[in-house]
Amino acid sequence: MILPLLLVFLGLTIYPFVYMIYMSFHRYNLASWEKPEFIGFGNYREIWRDRTARSSVDFTVLLLVTAVPLEIILGIGIAFLLRDFFGERVFRSLLLTPMMVPAVVAGIAWKMLYNFEFGPVNYFFSLLGIAKVSWLGTQLFSRLGVVLIDVWQWTPFVFLILYAGLQSIPRDVVEAALVDGASGFSALRYIELPLLRPLVWVVLIIRLIDVLKIFDIVYMVTFGGPGSATHSYSFYIYKVGVSFGWDVGYASALSMLLLVAVTVLTNILIRTVRLKETLEL
Amino acid sequence: MRKIMLPIVFLSILVFAVQVGYAAQLTVWSSPDNADAIYELAQNFMQKYPEVTIEVTPLSWEVLYPRILQDLTSGVGSFDVTTWDLMTAGAIAPGMLDLEVFASEHPDLVDPSFDDQDFIPTARYVYGYWKDKRIGYPFYGAAMFFFYRKDLFGDQGLKEKFKAKYGRDLTLPQNWQEAKEVAEFFTRKLNPDSPTEYGMALMFPRTHTLFYMFLNFFGPYRRSKEGVSKFGPVDLDWGDYFTAEGKPAFNSEEGVKALQDMMDLMKYAPDPLGSDYGETLEAFSKGMVAMIPQWTACLASWKESPDLQPFEEKVGVAVMPGGAPVSGGWGVGINAASQHKEWAFRFIQYATSKEGDKIQWLKYRIGPTRQSVIEDAEVQSDSPWLAEVYLQSLQGASHRPRIPEEPKLEDVLVGTLSEVLLGQRPNSIETLNEVAQEWEKALRK
């Protein structure tokens, strides 16, 4: 029964994976038209000296610590907000739209919104008396801009899961607490939030992994600029691996580091949520 | 669920099965810049030769070069014909068909009226050759132009105000120092009388755009008498970024000055670091700026802009201040792994013929590469400035490297330039030296 899965994965993952490890120890660049040349850890040493690589790590970490918590806080907030609100079904459906918009299309929309001279975002700011903001030309705002897009696109996903989790909390528990004299806030604080915690962990894992892979939005909206302010790590791998004439060796080394980082991160998280028990393995 | 899925699966297999290929189908890859023109030329060609089908696939600029390279190095032959950006010449050359060898092997396919000597010599080389190998025919000839608002530069009231303020006549800037004054004059923030919001639209984003924009400023220094005696004559393959010995030339006093010129001008431009083609073209087309360095094809879209009418009276074209605009442009060549080389060869001859070159310019504003088209009566009456401004721009043009390492060099430099413009790093020889070291390392590989 498991055979189809194994067949597909063996062919399509093991080979690229081995290829990646092999290439990460070689100098191999399609633009030079030369055969791969073994250079040991040369590519890995190179990474430590690479300014852009370092700033792309900075920005990716920044995304992890800003966008993901924001999404979770907003997701919880909106879930509580919409609960028992009239027309919640319609609002829920509407709210899910951003996560279904393909990233490239979302990029197009936001690039228009962020336009300096004519963009609606700066227009709304001007209505509030705020001067035009260079969303794509300053370090602070271009970074903020990418965070905002990620929050826009993925809060709905967080909301969706937490909202349904909230629905599945038995009402009588909360009501019993309220009857016993607990305030609405402490019922929320001590009963509902703890019950949501496992869900929050799961969402956190999924989001962390996906943020580490963020690429399309940067590609469409900022192209990593200005300076190296919005180079995400995956975007940088793309540039090295594809745009600069397929520097396959160096891109493989960069990818290996990413893979190690993600694996370590998720293993810690999986252990924390005791995935093994919940999967009954 | 299964009930819905099953028919869908069958249906899609059916659609897959009835896809039929054509006997002689040419796949043409093109950058979006050239796509419309090459599409029309393909239609014309198919009318002459109904037995061929030509499929034009536009691929955006960022992905076209890596896609070409990937296909050529693997020898798959996914495309027959492609347009290639001049600075990718060195990298793609080994996988492209040598047109001279092919022509001598197939004399019957050579169009007797092709007239190879008619191409402008520089164009013939930079859009056609890598070393001795003929990897393409010139398709899109370009050096950046300096567009300006003719009506404003001719306005009597403005002329007087300018003279009162700067003690000289309001003329088109001949160098970047003059350009700074004129740009200041046309920036409303600094001069409340300015008819435009900004003096000059500049695009300094963190893309390849910055790599060539820098040359518009570095070129004049590199090409000056002092520059040439210091760095030696310019090599067409290594370009103005390098000395005659193939060493980086930008990590010098001249490079710092060029960068300073860019920084000085930034205050007269709308959001220069956040702007690329789209934004600057838009700003000029809305009548917000007085001057803009740009390529040729934007003429076609500006002509439709309601804010720039009557077009002939409002928009003028001149040579870039400093006289060394960066060159750009495209060649069109054939994949050595193509299965349809004969048809491909016929097609690119047609696409770059006198007829094709003229259609490109008149309709799509894709710069001509043939002397006869520039001298053509219809072209001269359509764009009387072309012969003078265009040829002068091409002759003085500064060039990007065309060596295989170009993309790598480009990104290293652009990263640093962008950080300097952003104010994150000092504009100094030391900063540029760091880049030069990276370049030498990339070149040693």
Added chain:
Amino acid sequence: MRGIGVIKGIIVGIVLFFFLFPVYWLVTTAFKRSEDWFSWPPSFLFSPTLGNFLGLEGGFFGSTTTAIATITPYLRNSVVVALLVACLSTVIAALSSYAISRFKIGGMGFVSWIISIRMLPPIASALPLYIIFSRLHLINTWWALILSHLVFTTPFSTWILLTFFNEVPRELDEASFVDGANTWQTFLWVVLPLSAPGLAAVATLAFIQSWGEFLMALVLTTGKEAQTLPIYLGRFITGWRIAWGPLAAAGIVTMLPVILFSLLMQRYLIRGLTFGAVKG
């Protein structure tokens, strides 16, 4: 209490505005003439046009980068690829997670491996996959895309379905065995129907993922025979203008099917995701 309701209403309004405005702006831009794409103040009222879709305007340039009249083959490719990926990855994931759930094949190590495949940076596998597919002569076919997308969609589907199958009581399996059914029959007629929301949810997510995928589509396809919509969009960003109108129009075409599909499946999606996630 009424005051709280009003405040709540205002906050809900702001939230909806934030999440829907970008989509609204994209949709309206698709119906604007070129002079309205950008203006100050931004044009909220304008006379709509279908030119960006049909190419009725701007006669001076050709049709390739001025309207989305040429989009049909790309739409077809996207639909076929995403549907097949959704079906296949659901089938494969269902089979394998059932095996893991009931027979403990592979155990935790296997599950972690599956999850880590999801983390494999797509960039890293682009070139090796290109080599494999060019040997198999699959470049520029739907199958190249389908197979490469499966690599990314199946692990997540497997993970979610695993929690579903674990939820189905073993007693049901055993009862079915007692009635004389074999493993396959039990799987098909007992376990699968009970997990229908989960199947629908993973199919929808796989559809969304495959539909928006950019890198593999770029590397593994070369023309309209197999290229998908995300690649098609690039042509409107030219050296002489960014054609925002057609770009937005193509954006609508790229967005609409996936939104419709997801809305159709929404009921299952929500039940499926939370059911899986609550336990997962």
